[in-house]
Amino acid sequence: MHQLQAPGRAGRAMAEWAKQLAGIKGVVLDISGVLYDGGGEGGGVPIPGSIDAVGKIKASGLKLRFCTNETQATRGKFVAKLQRLGFNILVNEVTAPAPAACRILKERNLRPHLLVHDDLVPEFDQLDKANPNCVVIGDAADNFSYKNLNEAFRVLIGLENPILISLGRGRYYKETDGLKLDVGVYMKALEYACDVQAEVVGKPAKMFFQSALAEMQVEPQQAIMIGDDIVNDVGGAQQCGMRALQVRTGKYRPCDEQHPEVKADGYVNNLAEAVDIIVKQLHK
Amino acid sequence: MHQLQAPGRAGRAMAEWAKQLAGIKGVVLDISGVLYDGGGEGGGVPIPGSIDAVGKIKASGLKLRFCTNETQATRGKFVAKLQRLGFNILVNEVTAPAPAACRILKERNLRPHLLVHDDLVPEFDQLDKANPNCVVIGDAADNFSYKNLNEAFRVLIGLENPILISLGRGRYYKETDGLKLDVGVYMKALEYACDVQAEVVGKPAKMFFQSALAEMQVEPQQAIMIGDDIVNDVGGAQQCGMRALQVRTGKYRPCDEQHPEVKADGYVNNLAEAVDIIVKQLHK
Incomplete structure (x- = not known):
């Protein structure tokens, strides 16, 4: 049913949002589920058309931020992996939670207890982590063991003023072998355990999008976000x-188009389709 | 500070709640943190005075339910372990979540995917577990790995009508080697991941207390609960x-006495103190 209806619906939606692209100067791209699907042997596979689409944005004169x-x-x-997959992407084009969290931790003299993926730990190398006065959680995947979550809980509940910093609040994401629980689920777990708010x-924190826009030197109304997560990207x-715009790749599910709170400005089958329309409107 | 003030405060509280014991016919006891502290080599240690206290209730003519x-x-x-620790307790004196859940699953033709402790699995032996149409979580402890939680998540999100049954909703409990995360934390995690309500x-489900009272053939206003959890036992x-009554053993923390929503009818240092007062009032 959905397969049959999609092209017609996409056609209508396209027409609507494409008309409102005047004044767009910058594009902000989500990566996982938009550029590629993560997981598996090589760390993921590009979504068809997305390598070219990134090239087209760069060639168009539009500003671009990941x-x-x-x-x-x-x-x-992470960027090196994407380069190996064939993407034209540089480290300084990417806004990511860990470097942003590091700045905040330094500003506030916070010493983190980390519950993150082993490969993320080097981002926090410059910080004092002895005698922690906050907990930072990221998408720790298999590091989300009972033992490790319990350890983070004990640090948090032992603090007079418990501070929990969560690198995102996603529910789940899609890898090549299926859906995987994301950091938000464990954030909720610790929030409940310690009666705190992370x-x-x-994404979806306003400050995070604002810092991406500041890097591009583009105003919010001049920018368009393209993502697969209806709440965290689009909302x-x-x-x-x-x-x-929401792409129908990655973690997209048909029911997202009837989300009770968030309505995308447009829905597209994939990044390639979105970029073709955006670039075409530039030259009108 | 707390150590010095406690006797005085206990004394005042005692006087108040002890006066209102007329008509009490039955006592309901929480086990962990009231009778014993779990964990360690032998599976736990009795809380001083509690073995005698159970004996005193049984000798008093009061009805008793765990x-x-x-x-x-x-x-x-579980009961065999408590007997080994020295408690006078029988299986048919205990109201526990797993047997109650089994009855519900059978009534509603539910086939559970289990995320529970290995030692709890036999409780569900009689149930069909093929092609599951609900998820049941208990205090799985080390079984709460990322892999297992992800598996439960995938079952749940794949159901047209996702049903999550949680054996309790506790935040944490205390073992001899420290605080441990309880099932409620993982319940919240799955609730958020799948946007469902478990x-x-x-405890604290009304039906669960009601079934304990029915087993004792005692009305609610004739019964007194003694527990260490201000929300799940007392509330x-x-x-x-x-x-x-809340005991100042187990997971009790001084701030529980200023809980924003729940106020116990009385606070006692431990089970022995509570039972002494209750039994003494019986003979007035």
Whole structure:
């Protein structure tokens, strides 16, 4: 049913949002589920057409920023993987939660207890981690053992003023072998255990989108976000004043188009389709 | 500070709640943190005075029921451990979540995917578990790995009508080597991941206390609950119409006495103190 209806619906939606692209100067791209699907042997596979699509944005004169909640590796290692997959992407084009969290930790003299992926730990090398006064969680994947979550819990509940910083608040993401629980689920677990509210660094936090826009020197109303997560990408960007498209790749599910709270400015089958339309409108 | 003030405060509180014991016919006891502290080599250590206290209740003519959220072992195995520790306790005196959940699953033709402690699995032996149409979680402890939680998540999100049954909703409990995360934390994690609301079997669910009272053939206003958990023991019992005391053992923390929502009918240093006062009032 969905397969049959999709092209017609896409056609209608396309027409609508494409008309409202005047004044767009910058594109913000989510990475996982938009550029590639993570997981498996080589660390993931590109989504068809997305390597060219990134090239087309760069050639168009539009400003481009990648905005990810990826926290399974340092930004450098993550970008190197994407380059190996064939993407034209540089470390300084990427806004990611860990470097943003590091700045915040330094500013506030916080010493983190880390519950993150082993490969993310080097991002926090410059910080004092002795006698921790906060807990930072990222997408720790298999490091989310009972033992490790319990350890983070004990640090947090032992603090007079418990501070929990969560690198994103996603529910799950899609890898080549299926859906995987994301950091938000464990954030909720610790919030409940300690009766605290986490501070989120990453999408959908407004500050996170704002820092991506500042890097591009583009105003929110001049920017369009393209992501596969209806809440964290689309909803987050819209709350920041940006327009936002949802791609029907990655973790997209048909019911997202009837989300009770968030309505994308447009839905597209994939990044390639979105970029073709955006670039075409530039030259009108 | 707390050590010095406690006797005085206990003395005042004692006077108040002890005056209101007229008509009490039955006592409901939480087990972990009231009778014993779990964990370590022998599976735990009795809290001083509690073995005698159970004997005193039984000798007094008061009806007695044990009401636990323990789900790390079958009821039989759990009771055998308590007997070895020296407690006068029988399997049919214990209300526990797993047998209650089994009855519900059978009534509703539910086939569970289990995320529980290995030692609890035999409680569900009689149930069809092929092609699951619900998820049941208990205090799985080390079985709460990322892999296992992800598996439960995938079952749940794949169901048209996702049903999550949680054996209790506790945040944490205390073992001899420290605080441990309880099932409620993982319940919250799955609730968030799948945007569902769990059905709780166990304290503080009203139905669970009601079934304990039915077993004793005692009305709520004739019963007194004694527990270490201000929300699940004290709050739950009070919502069911019972009186409830909090012991200052187990997971008790001084701030519980200023809990924003729940106020115990009385606070006692331990089970022995509570039982002495209750039994003394019986003979007035």
